[in-house]
Each structure stands twice: as structure tokens, then as C-alpha cells.
Amino acid sequence: MEHSGSPMGGRHVAALSAYTMKPEETGQGDPLVLVPGGLTGWLSWKPHAERLASAYRVIRVQLLAVDHGLSGDPLPADYSLETESHALARILDEVRITRAHFAGWSYGGEALLDFALDYPERVRSLTLIEPPAFWVLRSRGPLSPEALDFQERSRSFGPGTVSESQLAQFAHFAGFVPRDAVPQDMPQWPLWSQHRQSLRTGDVAFRHDDRVERVRTFSRPVLLFKGQGSPDYLREIVDVLGEEFPQARVEKLPGAHALHIVSMPAFMRIFTAFLQASPL
Secondary structure, three states, X not given: OOOOOOOXXXXXXXXXXXXXXXXXXXXXXXXXXXXXXXXXXXXXXXHHHHHHOOOEEEEEEEOHHHHHHHHOOOOOOOOOHHHHHHHHHHHHHHOOOOOEEEEEEHHHHHHHHHHHHHOHHHEXXXXXXXXXXXXXXXXXXXXXXXXXXXXXXXXXXXXXXXXXXXXXXXXXXXXXXXXXXXXXXXXXXXXXXXXXXXXXXXXXXXXOOOOHHHHHOOOOOEEEEEEEOOXXXXXXXXXXXXXXXXXXXXXXXXXXXXHHHXXXXXXXXHHHHHHXXXXX
């Protein structure tokens, strides 16, 4: 299928792969695409979609890494972050969406950022919740020892089975669980464990690279969120993006990396006001 848009972000984009994301639609109105995090996938956006469906055509997409992890299928041999962003572009063509509001969380937020910089003409507004876009930090200098430690541990995740011990390490480094808490004691642990093969992407989030100049030329309105209690490197990525995007605002909410879930009423109030101020 030929892509309906053309990359206007100043970087050559390779031909789209044959992979496409699974979509789930609800509601009617202006299209709003929700891209999930890289552990539990589109489940994380379900309560938000239910509330937003009264005003928007809400499309939740499933990341390929999550879908393949749940099915037990191996990731493509050439899998990268761009595999996800290209799959997002492909599903938008399939459901005939040429322009939309977009929101992405965590690893899905990094994939969405890559898509938005490649195809800004398809974006009406962009909301990002702590994307692990470490290339943004590298534009300012070397990564911190804590971030490098996270990358080193992530390299061991996949392509084979991800263990519960590795999942616990991820929960700490991603900011889901404080360092002095035991991940296995969290009520979310059974769900996390069920989805742990989603983490077979290893250190893909770290290895992706881009140019900050593309961020500086992105003219669409941008809303950025960071969480109180999140790792320093995630909050710093949001702060740098807030400085580099021409039209960006940064919000901080309780709930660490899962702020849009833990602080859902406050998040929804800010998010919906932002969408209403950026009509298609």
C-alpha cells in the first residue's frame, strides 16, 4: 500500500515495511490516535478512550513489540524503533486517517515522536508522556551513569525469553516502582508479568538516533508530561523537548512514569483542554 503522506521532516524515510499495528476504534468526531507504552500496550489507554469517545473518533493502536510478545512470535530480524513508527503510518493509511491528534506514552511516545517528525503534515496536535528518546539527551551531552546502566541492563532483554527478574529491573529503571520497593509486591505485577515478553526490544530505545534540528522545525502544538518521582533522565528528556519544540508546554503530575493513569482526572482535564484548543 502506498503511503498517502510525504516525509516533510527533513530526513529521508525508508519505504514502509509490511508490518502494521492493530487498531481498536470507538466514538465519532475528529480522529485521536493513542499510542501505548511498551509493556502492557493498548490496555493502558482503555479508560481514557472510553471517556474520550463521546467527543472523538478514538483509535488505540497496539505496538508490534507487545503484539508479538503476547503471541510468542519473534520480532522481525531488522526490528527497530522505526519499525513501530512505520507500522503506525501504515495503519493510518488503512483506516483512512490523513490528519489527527496524537498522544503517546513511554516507548510508544518515542515511536510517535519519530512518526511526527517524519510526517508533521499528518499531525494536528502532539501529546507525549515521558518518551525515552535518549537521543534528545545526547544532543546536550553524554548520558548519565544511571541512563547508561539502564541501557546496559536493557541489552540483555530478548531476543529470547524475558525473565521475571529482568521485568523487576525494568520496573525500577522505567520508574514504575521506587528503588526501595519490591516490584513483585505491586498489585500490577501479575499484569506486568503476563506482558513481560513485550520487553524483548532490548535497548532499541537507546540505539535510535535523530537530529534535534527536526524538533526545532516542528510547528504543531505540543503538550509534554513528566511525572513526579520519575527517573531524572525521563524528566530531563521532557524538559529538553519543551525547550526545543517551538510550540510546547510542559506539565508535571504525580504518579511517576504512569502519571496519566495515577493522576487520571488531572491528566484528562489538561489533555482535553489542549485538544479543544487545537481543533482540526
